[in-house]
Amino acid sequence: MHHLVQLALLxxxxxxxxxxxxxxxxxxxxxxxDFVASNPPRFGVNWRVAxxxxxxxxxxxxxxxxxxxxxxxxxxxxxxxxGALRDHGRYIVEHLEWDPHWRGNHYLANVCGLAFIxxxxxxGTESNAWLALATGEVLAEGLRQVNADGSGFExxxxxxxxxxxxxxxxxxxxxxxxxxRWRAVTADNRLPRGLPQGFTPGGIDWVGLLDAEGHLCLPxxxxxxxxxxxxxxRAVSRPDGRALLIGDNDSGRFIKPCPRxxxxxxxxxxxxxxxxxxAAEADREWRELGEDxxxxxRAIEALFxxxxxxxxxAWVIRWLxxxxxxxxxxxxxxxxxxxxxLAASAPAxxxxxxxxxxxxSIDTSRVALHAYPAWGLYLLKGDGLLLSFRCGPLGLxxxxxxxxxxxxxxxxxxxxxxxxxxxxxxxxxxDLAERDAYRSVRAHFAPRLRDSDAEPGSLAEGTWRxxxxxxxxxxxxxxSSLQGRHQGYGGVVHRRVELFEDRLLIRDWSDDGLDLMPLxxxxxxxxxxxxxxxxxxxxxxxxx
Numbered sequence: 290m291h292h293l294v295q296l297a298l299l300x301x302x303x304x305x306x307x308x309x310x311x312x313x314x315x316x317x318x319x320x321x322x323d324f325v326a327s328n329p330p331r332f333g334v335n336w337r338v339a340x341x342x343x344x345x346x347x348x349x350x351x352x353x354x355x356x357x358x359x360x361x362x363x364x365x366x367x368x369x370x371x372g373a374l375r376d377h378g379r380y381i382v383e384h385l386e387w388d389p390h391w392r393g394n395h396y397l398a399n400v401c402g403l404a405f406i407x408x409x410x411x412x413g414t415e416s417n418a419w420l421a422l423a424t425g426e427v428l429a430e431g432l433r434q435v436n437a438d439g440s441g442f443e444x445x446x447x448x449x450x451x452x453x454x455x456x457x458x459x460x461x462x463x464x465x466x467x468x469x470r471w472r473a474v475t476a477d478n479r480l481p482r483g484l485p486q487g488f489t490p491g492g493i494d495w496v497g498l499l500d501a502e503g504h505l506c507l508p509x510x511x512x513x514x515x516x517x518x519x520x521x522x523r524a525v526s527r528p529d530g531r532a533l534l535i536g537d538n539d540s541g542r543f544i545k546p547c548p549r550x551x552x553x554x555x556x557x558x559x560x561x562x563x564x565x566x567x568a569a570e571a572d573r574e575w576r577e578l579g580e581d582x583x584x585x586x587r588a589i590e591a592l593f594x595x596x597x598x599x600x601x602x603a604w605v606i607r608w609l610x611x612x613x614x615x616x617x618x619x620x621x622x623x624x625x626x627x628x629x630x631l632a633a634s635a636p637a638x639x640x641x642x643x644x645x646x647x648x649x650s651i652d653t654s655r656v657a658l659h660a661y662p663a664w665g666l667y668l669l670k671g672d673g674l675l676l677s678f679r680c681g682p683l684g685l686x687x688x689x690x691x692x693x694x695x696x697x698x699x700x701x702x703x704x705x706x707x708x709x710x711x712x713x714x715x716x717x718x719x720d721l722a723e724r725d726a727y728r729s730v731r732a733h734f735a736p737r738l739r740d741s742d743a744e745p746g747s748l749a750e751g752t753w754r755x756x757x758x759x760x761x762x763x764x765x766x767x768x769s770s771l772q773g774r775h776q777g778y779g780g781v782v783h784r785r786v787e788l789f790e791d792r793l794l795i796r797d798w799s800d801d802g803l804d805l806m807p808l809x810x811x812x813x814x815x816x817x818x819x820x821x822x823x824x825x826x827x828x829x830x831x832x833x
Contacts, residue, residue: 343402
């Protein structure tokens with residue numbers, strides 16, 4: 290239901306023709322009515338996963354609230370809407386996707402959606418209990434799911450975007466909650482009825498969370514992580530705004546008020562995306578740029594009142610927060626200290642070598658290191674260059690549920706061209722063979738064994754698990770040199786990447802005599818997109 294927010298924004302835009310604005314309002318009301326009539330609670334695919342229920346409710350609420358705030362007549366839907374929201378809230382509470390150890394973005398979506406529902410409903414015993422629970426869990430999960438360096442804890446740039454999308458919009462909502470509502474919530478602080486057996490909330494200590502005026506204040510640790518998350522998002526984005534697709538990607542969003550599109554000619558779109566249908570009579574095709582994460586940066590900056598961005602994304606955040614903002618923390622937005630975690634061993638005499646000469650000289654003084662050790666992602670960025678180096682722990686408490694076998698893998702972008710790219714993710718459970726193909730080391734520019742299908746991390750542990758046999762460790766990270774090692778093939782493999790003004794030098798070697806695939810051969814096998822498999826910019830979208 291992301292499109293309902295877009296319809297609501299179109300309806301209230303001063304430049305929209307009156308008849309079109311009316312049509313948008315009618316469409317929003319009709320779709321909600323139709324959904325309620327056709328999808329009774331707990332029946333059918335739309336009541337299968339609490340995450341979907343939560344995201345749907347949040348988008349309904351935001352669309353409905355935008356119309357109300359601009360004077361639209363919505364009273365005819367009020368009773369139906371309130372009842373539907375209570376059904377959504379009760380379903381979420383009874384089906385929380387919680388686990389004491391392995392919970393991730395699904396659970397975060399649950400509590401964020403519940404916060405929207407509770408804030409939208411009138412104060413009462415049930416809604417106040419929902420708001421208290423959701424607030425405590427959103428704050429706790431924010432500290433858990435965003436690493437201290439600002440990176441996402443699931444090992445995926447796209448899931449970092451999804452989780453931060455949830456957090457930023459929900460935190461804005463909570464900042465905007467009226468002080469009178471917080472007084473009612475704290476006076477009647479109790480757990481909701483219907484919680485799943487075994488569920489243990491983190492709890493909330495209201496002392497210090499409300500300021501002198503009774504508004505919510507965030508823990509300073511969470512404020513710092515949100516600020517650094519914006520820095521992480523900038524760091525993993527190419528100059529054209531497209532983020533690197535490291536780890537899984539299902540193109541998920543929480544709120545999507547104004548997505549970015551590219552417009553292609555119909556014939557070009559049919560050639561570029563052969564599996565994506567284009568109407569026979571169409572002369573052009575609009576493709577949403579799911580790789581663009583710039584909206585997240587704009588939303589976070591609006592939350593911190595940085596700059597004067599007048600984008601739709603910033604406007605929605607300011608409006609949700611009732612123009613309350615967070616203080617910019619005294620911590621850097623990126624982490625860039627040189628790292629020498631282990632004594633970097635010297636390359637062996639006989640190395641597997643690849644030299645990539647540059648078409649122009651690079652000003653290496655403009656290239657900075659962006660290090661995210663909590664995720665195990667190291668970036669060299671500047672002067673039109675972006676290089677990523679993956680070396681570190683698996684995400685989501687070591688399960689690797691959204692990780693790929695890309696340890697010691699690199700991507701390399703220079704002057705608008707992807708020389709080496711991660712191909713992304715095509716599909717999940719629709720085809721498990723394709724799922725594993727895009728998770729495999731063979732899909733990534735990482736050390737591989739010659740004439741072998743060996744994987745550095747087991748793909749046999751399940752669709753949402755990756756083995757951590759690699760045990761990757763960073764050995765050195767500076768603005769000109771990155772080096773790491775892993776043991777996923779039964780012996781130690783090293784990779785060193787060195788940046789010079791005129792070339793990139795990559796060297797692989799093994800302490801244990803492993804026979805590695807020649808890097809020259811591996812590089813020669815990349816396609817025009819710089820990837821080993823057809824590039825997938827969005828979920829289910831594969832390039833020719």
